[in-house]
Amino acid sequence: MNDNILNIKDTKFEKTAGGFxxxxxxxxxxxxxKPIRLFPFTDPSKYIAIHDEKDVEIGVIEDLAQLPKEAAxxxxxxLELYYFTPVISKIINIKDEYGYAYFxxxxxxxxxxxxxxxxxxxxxxxxxxxxxxxxxxxNRFEIADVLALSVKExxxxxxxx
Amino acid sequence: MxxxxxxxxxxxxxxxxxxxxxxxxxxxxxxxxxxxxxxxxYTVVTSKNAYVIFDGKIxxxxxxxxxxxxxxxxTVGGGMLVTKYKGExxxxxxxxxxxxxxxxxxxxxxxxxxxxxxxxxxxxxYETICPKCHRAIPxxxxxxxxxxxxxxxxxFKKLLKPYVKSVIGITLLMISAGVVTLLNxxxxxxxxxxxxxxxDGSLSTALMCLLGMFLLGAGIVVINVLKSYFCTLxxxxxxKDLRKxxxxxxxxxxxxxxxxxxxxxxxxxxxxxTSSIREFMQNTFCNLFTVAIIFAWDVIxxxxxxxxxxxxxxxSVPFGVWMTMAFRQSIHRRFHLQGKKDDxxxxxxxxxxxxxxxxxxxxxEQKEKDKFNRLADEFSRIQFRNERFWAVFNPMIKFLMxxxxxxxxxxxxxxxxxxxxxxxxxxxxxxxxxxLYQYLDWMTSMPRELTRMVASMERINDVMDQEPFxxxxxNAVKHDIEGEIEFRHATFGYKSYQPVLEDxxxxxxxGEMIGIVGHSGSGKSTLINLLMRLYEIDDGELFIDGxxxxxxxxxxxxxxxxxxxxxxxxFTGTILSNIRFAKPEATYEEVIRxxxxxNAHEFISKMPDGYNTYVGEKGFTLSGGERQRIAIARAIxxxxxxxxxxxxxxxxxxxxxxxxxxxxxxxxxGRTTFAIAHRLSTLQNADRLLVIDGHSIAEIGSxxxxxxxxxxxxxxxxxxxxxQGES
Numbered sequence: 001m002n003d004n005i006l007n008i009k010d011t012k013f014e015k016t017a018g019g020f021x022x023x024x025x026x027x028x029x030x031x032x033x034k035p036i037r038l039f040p041f042t043d044p045s046k047y048i049a050i051h052d053e054k055d056v057e058i059g060v061i062e063d064l065a066q067l068p069k070e071a072a073x074x075x076x077x078x079l080e081l082y083y084f085t086p087v088i089s090k091i092i093n094i095k096d097e098y099g100y101a102y103f104x105x106x107x108x109x110x111x112x113x114x115x116x117x118x119x120x121x122x123x124x125x126x127x128x129x130x131x132x133x134x135x136x137x138x139n140r141f142e143i144a145d146v147l148a149l150s151v152k153e154x155x156x157x158x159x160x161x
Numbered sequence: 162m163x164x165x166x167x168x169x170x171x172x173x174x175x176x177x178x179x180x181x182x183x184x185x186x187x188x189x190x191x192x193x194x195x196x197x198x199x200x201x202x203y204t205v206v207t208s209k210n211a212y213v214i215f216d217g218k219i220x221x222x223x224x225x226x227x228x229x230x231x232x233x234x235x236t237v238g239g240g241m242l243v244t245k246y247k248g249e250x251x252x253x254x255x256x257x258x259x260x261x262x263x264x265x266x267x268x269x270x271x272x273x274x275x276x277x278x279x280x281x282x283x284x285x286x287y288e289t290i291c292p293k294c295h296r297a298i299p300x301x302x303x304x305x306x307x308x309x310x311x312x313x314x315x316x317f318k319k320l321l322k323p324y325v326k327s328v329i330g331i332t333l334l335m336i337s338a339g340v341v342t343l344l345n346x347x348x349x350x351x352x353x354x355x356x357x358x359x360x361d362g363s364l365s366t367a368l369m370c371l372l373g374m375f376l377l378g379a380g381i382v383v384i385n386v387l388k389s390y391f392c393t394l395x396x397x398x399x400x401k402d403l404r405k406x407x408x409x410x411x412x413x414x415x416x417x418x419x420x421x422x423x424x425x426x427x428x429x430x431x432x433x434x435t436s437s438i439r440e441f442m443q444n445t446f447c448n449l450f451t452v453a454i455i456f457a458w459d460v461i462x463x464x465x466x467x468x469x470x471x472x473x474x475x476x477s478v479p480f481g482v483w484m485t486m487a488f489r490q491s492i493h494r495r496f497h498l499q500g501k502k503d504d505x506x507x508x509x510x511x512x513x514x515x516x517x518x519x520x521x522x523x524x525x526e527q528k529e530k531d532k533f534n535r536l537a538d539e540f541s542r543i544q545f546r547n548e549r550f551w552a553v554f555n556p557m558i559k560f561l562m563x564x565x566x567x568x569x570x571x572x573x574x575x576x577x578x579x580x581x582x583x584x585x586x587x588x589x590x591x592x593x594x595x596x597l598y599q600y601l602d603w604m605t606s607m608p609r610e611l612t613r614m615v616a617s618m619e620r621i622n623d624v625m626d627q628e629p630f631x632x633x634x635x636n637a638v639k640h641d642i643e644g645e646i647e648f649r650h651a652t653f654g655y656k657s658y659q660p661v662l663e664d665x666x667x668x669x670x671x672g673e674m675i676g677i678v679g680h681s682g683s684g685k686s687t688l689i690n691l692l693m694r695l696y697e698i699d700d701g702e703l704f705i706d707g708x709x710x711x712x713x714x715x716x717x718x719x720x721x722x723x724x725x726x727x728x729x730x731x732f733t734g735t736i737l738s739n740i741r742f743a744k745p746e747a748t749y750e751e752v753i754r755x756x757x758x759x760n761a762h763e764f765i766s767k768m769p770d771g772y773n774t775y776v777g778e779k780g781f782t783l784s785g786g787e788r789q790r791i792a793i794a795r796a797i798x799x800x801x802x803x804x805x806x807x808x809x810x811x812x813x814x815x816x817x818x819x820x821x822x823x824x825x826x827x828x829x830x831g832r833t834t835f836a837i838a839h840r841l842s843t844l845q846n847a848d849r850l851l852v853i854d855g856h857s858i859a860e861i862g863s864x865x866x867x868x869x870x871x872x873x874x875x876x877x878x879x880x881x882x883x884x885q886g887e888s
Contacts, residue, residue, distance in 0.1 A: 016250070017249055018243075018252060031250070032250050080196050081241065081255060083237045084196075084236065084237065084238035084257060085238050097296070100296070100297040102296075102297075109198050110197040110198035110199070112198045115296075117297070135259075136289045136297055137259040138238070138258035139257050139259060140237070140258075159498060
């Protein structure tokens, strides 16, 4: 079995002028590579697959922490670009009206408002206290730990648990 | 979908476009350079440049002439606008999923502009959130809240128009119900004041009053029965007619429209939305005028009788309304939660029971048991909590609601003792107050019922207002197909942001058999869908015998093509009716001949009910191969001019495939045939092979030619041979 783990020493990442990242792998140059989380929920910084421009896997980085600091930061930045899942830290208000619920929240990406369909499976549980909320447009929001919210906020969420 | 938002003055001033730079698109860009949400970001595309602006500053500016191959890339939870700027891939803007579709149009628009053309791209897709009131739009074109408030009565009038007679009759019944209800307390007062309280009250007057009360009581029952009867009838008729016209409409719509909706959504519109209109007519409309009249007269009578007492009882009304609403909302929340937990239990149950074999083989019974217990416990805990809440609060609310009566009795009683009010008047007053409260509940739930009905009507009208798919052009040609087909620069995608086929050019001679090869998802079936005229090409043209397909009569066209799909769909009914689907007038001989050709006759004749065997959802279960053979018989029976086989033999074992292959050889003789297959051996008779890769035709030629090319086809053949060698 070939698990295609990249040898960190062979890799060299650089930011491109266009905002992407290029990779040099033991002499082979990839103009634009794309990092992909294999376990986006359970381990977002480990097992990062590196894909080439045609979306074919080049190899997997076991742990971002193994990389030199700058390279890790570069890839982290790219991951943020490819994965937009704001984490909700505070619920300002939830209003339900005729089958839709309107959220007003503060996330790690700033304050925002969004709407979900109450009939569907807009709220799914990643684990007992961890929620993933998908809004009408397909945006994804995460609540890392429901119990970390205030009791008042939890009550507002009650309807969706 | 809006592609040109109004820009704030600040941004307009910043750009201050010169006269020869025309604004094409301006859309929000909701993620800033630091990856945070922003309300103050815009992407603006003009005839010359693309700008990305944050907080009144131009963050990026590129000349469109330096851009090539601009595209909107889909990321997890969002997307980004990427272009090849001076030969290097560059991110122009990133955005959340909210604007994903919008940016796909922008990308298309930029590509057109950078290639030097000046057409403007327009999106027919709907907004999901109303840009004005920020409410969710329930799958309709316009926001029901913002645009249709005034239009509702118009729509409602239109809905009732064909039933004018019933509506008038029901209205009269409603009015008389109201009048009769209000007369009763008047007679009661008369009975108490003029008969019971007077020493000289005669028995005959008392009996007259009683008779009056009896007649009114009986009258109310009769009126209510008639009213309910006619309302139910009217509701059922409206729902029935709506269903019929909806069904007709949906069949006439494009698959595009149907595919754009979630599965089940259209079914919901036909089944649930029409039902909710029926319920509204039955439960709410039927009392509309009755309650309005009772309420209006109630208030007037009470004021006339004793305005001080009337005001006293009105004071408690807002309180009562508030309480009912709060109680209802709380109940709604609680029971919604209970419903969700109930769903959890049933879906877990369904999961485990259908996966029982896996659970048992892996020995995970204990784990599943624990999981189920936990869910069941939680459900019962919430159920108990809710029932307790209901049992405690419901009587309390009812009691509090009627507490207003105590006040009336207290103050009214004092007035009676002071002889400023008669006993009969007090009784009448109390009855009116009770009536008032009785309908309060109805009145408070009315807005909700109305909104629900409006939403249903919106969704129904949304379908009804759709343009039917490619209405045949005037004087559509009824052409008898010879079989020559040509794709010219054909481009198509199911979703605007994902083209599936790009610039397809292909000329097929009459009677030629074309094999289509490619990875799954490369667009093979899409090509065939276009040929079957299930979708319209976005760009480019498709000719049949030199006539543009869109100029042909679609019904006549469809009668001449035969299709066997990978997923064979059998309708509920007999095998006979399924084979005859496309040609209902076919004789038994024809059916048997077709079945024999399809190698289906043998297994059909072995079934106890032969060709009359009932198949479909509740009928006889056929294997995948058997279903496929019936589908082939269906296609053969029609003697089509163009034959389309989409993995038609994929579910067959090697032997039946061989037999069918022979049957198909007879069938494809002289007919233009398109065949998709993963098993390349199936395509050995193809005149030419078409390899689709990366949204376009990668290779084309005969088997030998493609092998000599040593390209994709060569590798596919090699891989399959190796696989066979191994097994």
